[in-house]
Amino acid sequence: MKHRYRHPSMALALAVSLVGTVSAQEVVREGVSTEYQRFDLVRVASGLSHPWAVAFLPDGRQLVTERSEGMVAIEDGTQTRVTGLPDFHATNQGGMLDVVLHPDYENNGWIYITYSRGDRRGTVPALIRARLDGHELVDVEPLFESNEYTRPGRHYGSRVVFLEDGTLLMTIGDRGAEPPRAQDTLDHSGSVVRLNDDGSVPDDNPFVGDDAYAPEIHAYGLRNIQGIALHPGTGEVWATDHGPRGGDELNLIEAGNNYGWPTVTLGRDYRTEEAFPDAEARHKEGMVEPVFEFLPTLAPSGLAVVDSDRFSAWEGNLLAGGLRAQRILRLVVEDQTVIHAEELLHGDVGRVRDVRQGPDGYIYVLSDESDGGLYRLEPR
Template sequence: MKKYFYTSLVFGIFGFSSFQANAQPKQPMPVAASADKYELELVAEGIQIPWGMAWLNEQDLLVTDRAGKLRMIRNGKLLKQAIKGVPKVHAEGQGGLLDIELDPNFKDNGWIYFSYSGYEGDEEGYNTSIMRAKLKDMQLTDTQLLFDGAPNTTTTKHYGSRIEFDKDGYLYFSIGDRGERDVHPQSLEYDAGKIHRINSDGSIPKSNPFVNQQNARNSIYSYGHRNPQGMAMHPKTGQIWSHEHGPRGGDEINIIKSGANYGWPEITHGVNYIGTKITDETSREGMEQPDWVWVPSIAPSGMEFVNSEKYPQWQGHALVGAMKFAHLVLVKLDGNKVTSHSKLFEGAGRVRSISTHPNGDLYLGIDGMGVYRVVSKS
């Protein structure tokens, strides 16, 4: 697909340098035309880093706090008691209790899925783990470890990790490169730097692309990823979309394809944080090009397709949190093509997660501030 870019001067630690990576010059990200039609309404404070959100029903919202607690917002109020039974997490750096998602048949089976930086595994350190459990009387029960990322490492960054089901009931989740870009992302022997696909019970789908390949981790669905912290299923096509953090520049949106290599770190539109080159290549045969690139980086987190009539100007498009610039990004789509972007709620804070209430209302989890609802201005 054609690439689109948001370009400007990239400022480094020791000065500045111009970096465009074959981009077409554009103006800074515009304010969305619909920005003045909506505002944020505080729902609940007290959750420091609301990494993931999932609605159990119209009254109860589960929210993960990266520090390691699972909280419940009931009828718009944060319950004082945290949910018990959460596994031990390594809550340091970018690690902790991460994303949360309901089983597509939750009403019948009660399964809740969550990702976290866990201590499971034989090696010293920690990695991304996937667990499912049921909830009864503010207690997790029937906990089942479905996936344990390997190998463990003592680095505390780039865990990913978002969770998403597709229309066929497969569970996708992301693991970042764990800070070892020259080892993990391009090797199928490691779980890091990948998007994985498993069945809801943790077993491996027979149709996974590397299931019969020797020395390959058979849960891998795509590879060559840096640190994906957004994932959502397109409501019409059923395709899994993801976005990931680039280095300094080069944040990407990708439509995830079976067996595809997304290039990191062999190709990138970003540079090292000190301004030095990672590679001269932005494309290579056999490697996917992103469907959208942000240069400079916006530090994206959370992703939601808008499928609600309550937001007619946004319906059919996507929302992404821009933690670096403390606003929400409206990503305009024409089918499967990203056509433009614009900003909403300037200065709102580090938007970490986005969720849709069963009635269509949009909710934002904002670091250090809490959970907010997007409401129409009266």
Template sequence: MRETGRAATGHIAIYLLGVWLAVSGAAAVGVAEAQTSFADDFVPQPAYAGQTRAPLATQSPRLIFTTLTTDLFNPFGLQWLPDGRMLVTESVGRLRVVDSNGTLAEPIEGLPPIWAVGFNGLHDLALDPGFAENRHIYFAYAAPPEGSTIPGPEEDFAETARRLVARARLSEDETRLEDVEIIFEAMVRRLAFGPDGKLYMTTQAAQAQRANAQDMNHLGGKVLRTNPDGSIPEDNPWVGDDSIHDAVFANGLRDPSGAAFNPGTGELWTVEHGPRGGDELNIVRAGRNYGWPIITYGREYDEEPLGDGLTAMDGVEQPNYFWAPSIAPSSLMFYTADLIPHWTGNAFVTTLAGEHLARLELVGDRVVAEERLFVGNEQRLRTASQGPDGALYLLVAGEQGSVIRLTPKPVTNPLAE
């Protein structure tokens, strides 16, 4: 097991603390850092106060960043097995069990053919709410072209790869998948089961496909809602409207790369990877339009206004919060444990280009303060998840992708503060 962290230099107390930690065998301390400035002066006018650039949050307690493994290839999805071990997807097309010490089991057998190109391949993962009884898992992936089990040329990926969601049964010994069945076809980013037992899926409509987000018979740029077997719930908002796909729950999203249900309200929240600027935090409600690409707080990548340059429109939802410049959000979670009481009730957003973990303090539905953790480590964070031990776990993207555990630093030694 390797340890990682960034400690300040030139400070005697921190130096002595490092000596004490080394002697005691504890992990290195990673100093929680809040943002002190933003990357440029692009500040679109928000619709209301507090919609962007919230005040700095009260600094978190000192944290220990423990690297459990660096032997994962572009890890993406993380779920917790009942015994406290992790089930992790690697985009290259592997599904692994990782224990609390970072030991990786052999890849689980029985996955369907997966077409991995760059970061495309095997992506998000969800466990059935009844997993303890039925052992069902759900996963989103890219597959070879229709009628083939062999990937085609890499240059044909965008046109011919199939984007699928499958359900399978994890064997009792956790070595293979059984009864694999495709339950849905769409370019799914994240999977999440709601309190209603339904499966919610976020889908992408980025640059070339941006118009799909407003095409109600296209699945791109949406939140979709199905039963666990992929069938359509009768209470979906547009069931029976022939002009709208029955699976659509909400539309007008660009790239909702994180999704989580707020445990306090039971509502679905997403983080959306915007264009240049305009990354969003949204509360997704049935039948609502979230605006992409007709309204946005972002710009084209050449800095020109996007579309008509609108940031608001009647009948279109405002983001609950937005970031400009971009942070490239990649996942969302709510912290409910008491291991770090300072965090209880907060939302956490991992970032790719931003290379930090954003902690959002909430009052009701509003972001009232923000802190940026893990700053300066130069690592692209893919996914955050609360473990059964109350610690926060991070998946770091890359060919030597890692799992990092965040825990509070003990305060028993007076040199620690």
């Protein structure tokens, strides 16, 4: 299969493009009060076109993916276009998606990027890795793509998290066309796949050697995970999954589990609000139930675990972003049970697409808007 690597705009393919300069350190809301923490909401960058993910370079720059435009590097308020990206299919929910640094980035320089790849058959979620030379991606390597091209272009999942053993998890949505595919164990759709950092399949994946399963599958029966995080204290992998109408879930992702979608769901049909047509029940033996259901609807995207001294009162808490809800939920988890939830920033930044803790210990938030922003929570 032939792969080409360039930004969609041919005029920018080999050149650095200065996007613009925005006011850095702009406090947009002072002294936000919460149950245990006061903070200022600071806008780091604005004018971003539907930003999807943020990663933090050791030199202090941020890399931000824009779903339909590609990627920018942000330094002291200046946004510079990153070139050398792969061809990506920016239609509907697809485009340039997640960006994550390798845990040993300072030694190997690898950046991992997910995106929607398209041709006449439809689109698939895909994963590459590359290095950054100035503002250009070089040494680009394709690592993985889902094994079924699909129309229409939605439910890509496409979040990536590295585990403590050096392998990575990538989420893949059910693609929105035929939800029962999430129960097809030969189809990557509706699953979490586990890969070595070079894209190969780990020997200890739960279904390796079983011809009834795609060997990359780590867990399945999921709808559209757009938030996933490793808890540094426990090693647990937490994920937030979109339901249909209702049924948004917080799940503890463990190897070999079937999370039930769409055979079981707490959500309803979009149009009729009746039971989801492909569902048999709300609960079923052998299918793992969510740890927590978000009520009312959150439309979850972005998930972070707080372990920063700057937010000591939130240590170990989950921060789950919400698109439709335009808020963040702070979740207190004990013994794998959510015992408390607090609403943060309701309506303050718009649709929350990503939530991450930066290496400086601050919390960063991306708003999914045509004029989106990168924000930082600075405790008082």
